[in-house]
Amino acid sequence: MRLTLPRFLQLAVTLLTAAFLIVPAIQSIVAGLTVNYFRGLSSGLTLRWVGEVWRLYADSILLSMGLAVACLGVTLVIGVPAAYALAKNPGRLSRILEEFISLPLAVPGLALALALLQLYGSMTGFRTSWTFILVGHVLYTLPFMVRSVLAVLMAMDLKSLEESAATLGASAATRFRTIVVPNAMPGILAGALTVVTLSIGEFNLTWMLHTPYLKTLPVGLADSYASMRLEIASAYTLVFFVMIVPLLMAMQWATDRAQRISR
Amino acid sequence: MANRTFIGLCLLPLAVFSLAFLALPLVRLVMASGEGTEGWGIYLQILQTPRYLQTLLQTVLVSLAVSVAALAISTTAGLFLARNRFPGRGALLSILTLPLAFPGVVVGFLIILLGGRQGLFNMLLPGHVVFAYSLLGLFLGYLYFSIPRVLLTVMAATEKLDPALEEAARTLGASPYRVVFDVILPGLAPSLVAAGAIAFATAMGAFGTAFTLATDIDVLPMVIYTEFTLSANIAMASALSVLLGLATWVLLLLARSFAGATVAAGG
Numbered sequence: 151m152r153l154t155l156p157r158f159l160q161l162a163v164t165l166l167t168a169a170f171l172i173v174p175a176i177q178s179i180v181a182g183l184t185v186n187y188f189r190g191l192s193s194g195l196t197l198r199w200v201g202e203v204w205r206l207y208a209d210s211i212l213l214s215m216g217l218a219v220a221c222l223g224v225t226l227v228i229g230v231p232a233a234y235a236l237a238k239n240p241g242r243l244s245r246i247l248e249e250f251i252s253l254p255l256a257v258p259g260l261a262l263a264l265a266l267l268q269l270y271g272s273m274t275g276f277r278t279s280w281t282f283i284l285v286g287h288v289l290y291t292l293p294f295m296v297r298s299v300l301a302v303l304m305a306m307d308l309k310s311l312e313e314s315a316a317t318l319g320a321s322a323a324t325r326f327r328t329i330v331v332p333n334a335m336p337g338i339l340a341g342a343l344t345v346v347t348l349s350i351g352e353f354n355l356t357w358m359l360h361t362p363y364l365k366t367l368p369v370g371l372a373d374s375y376a377s378m379r380l381e382i383a384s385a386y387t388l389v390f391f392v393m394i395v396p397l398l399m400a401m402q403w404a405t406d407r408a409q410r411i412s413r
Numbered sequence: 414m415a416n417r418t419f420i421g422l423c424l425l426p427l428a429v430f431s432l433a434f435l436a437l438p439l440v441r442l443v444m445a446s447g448e449g450t451e452g453w454g455i456y457l458q459i460l461q462t463p464r465y466l467q468t469l470l471q472t473v474l475v476s477l478a479v480s481v482a483a484l485a486i487s488t489t490a491g492l493f494l495a496r497n498r499f500p501g502r503g504a505l506l507s508i509l510t511l512p513l514a515f516p517g518v519v520v521g522f523l524i525i526l527l528g529g530r531q532g533l534f535n536m537l538l539p540g541h542v543v544f545a546y547s548l549l550g551l552f553l554g555y556l557y558f559s560i561p562r563v564l565l566t567v568m569a570a571t572e573k574l575d576p577a578l579e580e581a582a583r584t585l586g587a588s589p590y591r592v593v594f595d596v597i598l599p600g601l602a603p604s605l606v607a608a609g610a611i612a613f614a615t616a617m618g619a620f621g622t623a624f625t626l627a628t629d630i631d632v633l634p635m636v637i638y639t640e641f642t643l644s645a646n647i648a649m650a651s652a653l654s655v656l657l658g659l660a661t662w663v664l665l666l667l668a669r670s671f672a673g674a675t676v677a678a679g680g
Contacts, residue, residue: 154589156589156590157493157497160489160490160492160493161493163486163489163490163493164489164490164493164494164505164509165505167486167487167490167509167560168505168508168509170553170557171508171509171511171512171557171560171561172508172511173527173533174523174524174526174527174533175511175523177523177526177527177533178522178523178526181526187531188531227426228426228427228430229427231422231423231424231426231427232423232424232426232427234420234423235420235421235423235424235427236424238420239420247424247427250431250435250436251427251431251435253435253439253662254435255665256614256658256661256662256665256666257618257658257661257662258617258618258619258620258634258654258657258658258661259618259620260618260620260634260637260638260654260657261442261618261637261654261655261657261658262435262438262439264442264637264641264650264651264654265438265439265441265442265654266434266438268438268441268442268445268647268651269437269438269441270438285434288430288434289434289435292427292430296427322415322416322418322419322420323419326419326423347514348514351514351515351516351519352516353516353517353518353620353621354517354618354620354621357620357621357624368516368518368519368621371516371518371519371522372518372621372624372625375518375521375522375525375625380531383522384526387519387522390519394514394515395511397514398511398513398514399507401514402510
C-alpha cells in the first residue's frame with residue numbers, strides 16, 4: 151500500500167476513531183484491576199474489585215444468564231416455526247406480519263416498556279415476576295430470530311425438498327423436523343447467538359420493567375455507575391465485557407456464515 | 414395433518430405473543446395518551462409548551478449532528494478499510510465494530526471515563542476538562558454507538574459497488590477526488606441515506622446513554638422517563654412516547670424502502 155496524502159488522511163481518521171472507541175474500554179479494564187485508579191497503576195494491580203462485584207452483583211449476573219437462556223428457548227419455539235410459515239407463504243400478508251413483529255426494532259424500548267407497564271402493571275403477580283422482564287426481552291429479540299431463519303429458508307429450494315419428502319410419505323410435521331430445521335440450522339445458530347447477546351445487554355426495556363428484587367446485569371451496571379466507586383463500576387464493566395465480547399464475535403461469525411449461505 | 418393446518422399451527426405462537434404483548438400494549442399506550450385532563454388535546458399541548466418544544470428541537474438537533482458526524486467518519490474509515498489490505502486491518506475492523514453490542518449505559522460510562530471528573534482528559538489536562546455531562550458528552554456517547562452501525566452498512570455497500578466503474582473513470586483521466594465524489598459517493602448514496610436514518614432514529618430513542626449522561630439535559634427519552642416516574646404524568650409520557658415511536662418507525666420505514674436491509678438495535 152502506497153501512502154499518498156488522501157490515504158494518509160483516511161488512515162488518520164480511521165486510527166483516531168478506533169482510539170476513541172477502544173481507549174475508554176481499555177481504561178475501564180485497567181481501572182477495574184487497579185488498587186486505586188486515582189493514584190494510577192503504581193498503586194498496584196488487584197482482583198479485589200472483581201471479587202467485590204461478584205459479592206454485590208452475583209444475583210444480577212446469574213439472573214441475566216438465566217433470562218438469556220429462557221429468552222433463547224422462547225424465541226426458538228415461537229420464531230423458527232413462524233419463519234417456516236412465512237417462508238411458505240411469501241405474500242403481502244406475510245410481509246405485513248413480519249413488518250409488525252419488527253416494530254420493537256424501530257420503536258424505542260422505553261415506549262414499548264411504557265405500553266407493557268400500562269396494560270399489565272396492575273397484574274401484580276405477573277408484574278413482579280421475572281417472566282415480565284422475559285416478555286420484554288422476547289419482544290425485542292424475536293424479530294432477529296425470525297429474520298435470520300427466514301433469510302436462510304428463502305434462499306434454499308424448500309419446495310422441491312419438501313415435495314420429494316412428501317411423495318415418500320413424510321407428514322408435514324416430519325418434514326418440518328427432518329428437512330426444514332436441519333437446513334435452517336445456520337440461520338437458527340446466527341439468530342440464537344444474536345438473541346443471547348442482545349438479551350444479556352438489554353437495558354432500555356429492562357430498566358422500566360425490573361423490580362428492586364430482580365435486577366439484570368445492565369440494570370446492576372447502571373446502579374454501580376450511580377452509586378459505587380469508580381473501581382467497582384469498572385470491574386463490573388470488565389465482567390460484562392468478558393461475557394459479551396466472545397458472544398459478539400461468535401455472533402458476527404455465525405451471521406456472516408448464514409449470509410454467505412443465503413446468497 | 415393437512416398442510417394448511419400445520420402452517421397455521423406454526424404461526425399460532427407468534428400470533429398469540431404479538432397480539433398479547435405488542436398489539437394490545439401499543440393500543441393501550443395510544444389510548445392512555447388521550448386519558449389526561451386535556452384529552453386528545455394533549456398533542457396540541459406538546460406543541461404549545463416551550464419546554465417540550467425545546468426538548469423536541471434539542472433531541473432532533475443532537476441526533477442530526479450525530480448522524481452527520483457518524484456518516485462522515487464511518488464513510489471515510491469504511492472506504493479505507495474496504496479498499497486497502499494491510500497488516501492490522503482485521504484488528505482495526507474488530508475495534509470499530511466491537512461496540513455494536515454495548516448497552517447504552519455502558520457507552521455512557523465509557524464517556525465518563527473519557528470526560529468525567531476522574532476522566533482521561535481531566536487527568537491529562539488538569540484544567541477542569543469535564544465534558545461528559547454536557548451536550549458534547551451526549552453527542553460523543555451517541556456517536557460512539559452510531560459509528561459501528563454506519564461503518565458496517567458502508568462497507569457492505571462498498572463491496573457491492575462495481576470496481577469497473579472506478580477503473581473506467583480513472584482511464585478517462587478522472588482525479589482520485591473526482592472518482593470519490595462522482596463515482597463512489599453517488600454509488601453509495603442510497604446506503605448512506607439509509608445508514609444516516611438509522612443513526613438518527615437510534616439517537617432519537619437512545620435511553621441508556623442519556624440515562625447515564627443527560628442528568629441536566631432535556632432529551633426526549635429522558636423527559637418521557639421523568640414525566641412517567643417523577644411527575645406520574647402518565648398521559649404526557651404516553652403521548653411523547655407515541656410521537657417518538659411514530660417518528661423513529663416512519664424514518665426507518667423510509668430508509669428501508671430507500672435501500673434494502675437495515676441494522677438497528679440498542680442505544
